[in-house]
Amino acid sequence: MARLNPGALSAMFGACATLVLAATAVAEGVTAAAVPVALSQPALVTPKALGAAMLAVASAGKRLVAAGERGTILYSDDAGRNWQQARVPVSVSLTALKFVDDKQGWAVGHQGVVLHSADGGVTWSKQLDGIRVAALVAHAAAAMTGPEQQRAQADAQHLVDDGPDKPFLDLYFDSASSGYVLGAYNLMLRTTDGGATWQPWQSHVVNPKGLHLYGMHGTGGALYLAGEQGLLLRSTDQGASFATLATPYKGSYFGLLATRSGALLAYGLRGNAWWSGDQGVSWNKVDTGTQASLAGGAELADGTLVLVSQGGDVLLSRDQGRSFVAQTGGGLPPALPLAAVAQANDGALVVAGLRGLRRVAMATSAVRQQ
Structure with a gap:
């Protein structure tokens, strides 16, 4: 994520009374006009x-x-x-x-x-x-x-x-x-x-x-x-x-x-x-x-860690984060940018990204999109 424009952060203000008034x-x-819609x-x-x-x-x-x-x-x-x-x-x-x-x-x-x-x-x-x-x-x-x-x-x-x-x-x-x-x-x-x-x-x-x-x-x-x-x-x-x-x-x-x-x-x-x-x-x-x-991550109910990336990767770790394996077989399209992930109550993953929300079924050797 790019650093935000600092705008007026280089200006100085030190008068306590003016600050309190502001x-x-x-x-x-x-005023209503000052509040963004x-x-x-x-x-x-x-x-x-x-x-x-x-x-x-x-x-x-x-x-x-x-x-x-x-x-x-x-x-x-x-x-x-x-x-x-x-x-x-x-x-x-x-x-x-x-x-x-x-x-x-x-x-x-x-x-x-x-x-x-x-x-x-x-x-x-x-x-x-x-x-x-x-x-x-x-x-x-x-x-x-x-x-x-x-x-x-x-x-x-x-x-x-x-x-x-x-x-x-x-x-x-x-x-x-x-x-x-x-x-x-x-x-x-x-x-x-x-x-x-x-x-x-x-x-x-x-x-x-x-x-x-x-x-x-x-x-x-x-x-x-x-x-x-x-x-x-x-x-x-x-x-x-x-x-x-x-x-x-x-x-x-x-x-x-x-x-x-x-x-x-x-x-x-x-x-x-x-x-x-x-x-x-x-x-x-x-x-x-x-x-x-890597934009988001979660710990699953069984202790598995999952990370998702802006390139569409879904990465799983079953050793508390020491190593990760990409789940690819039948998985998410590689062009889908992902921002966050959570586990549903049936064990599936739900990923959030720029194209909305998708369920991802867990499997031993692959993650499959539904």
């Missing part, structure tokens, strides 16, 4: 949604839920064979979603959108957008003291000036109350009440270059972040602080898998993947057999 204006006095216009309910580009798919109990372009969210109660469209209050592209049980789930996307569902993905409400995010960051920066104050205030003012175009790229919830959303330029927020309130969290992350955060996962009592330019971070204090890990790779990591056994797999550009069995202290390169960028 935050108040954003939070309370935004996509933040107030519900996603169009149409049969064409079944063929929309989809960027995320996840399980909500036995149900599957997928999200993608123009606010499209679909759900399936028959293992991905048929899909229905959910009611969504925005029409921005949605990049990631997660459920903590069969009812409670969140989705994030462009223009700082955070959505919540309490009914397994059938209906959604907006918890955050880029306008509110800017106000929260500005308010937090205004209250800061010490050597980082001026920089934090300047960055916050840029968020206000730039408007609501603040994409979130991933999220992580470990319960129905506690979670994080993260994205471009180190943007990160935390909630401890299920999204009723949010706190800016980027000051807790050691990321002085403001690199994009692409993925987050937790295992073994630790939390991990992955981002561009080889950025990997770990928290061992329940998210209070994230420190950088030595990384063997300088390209972007687009995601993380943290297995139930405690292993880590970071994956990203040009088929690169790296494995760690010691909480990120050391890393071993994994031969994935592809040069296509």
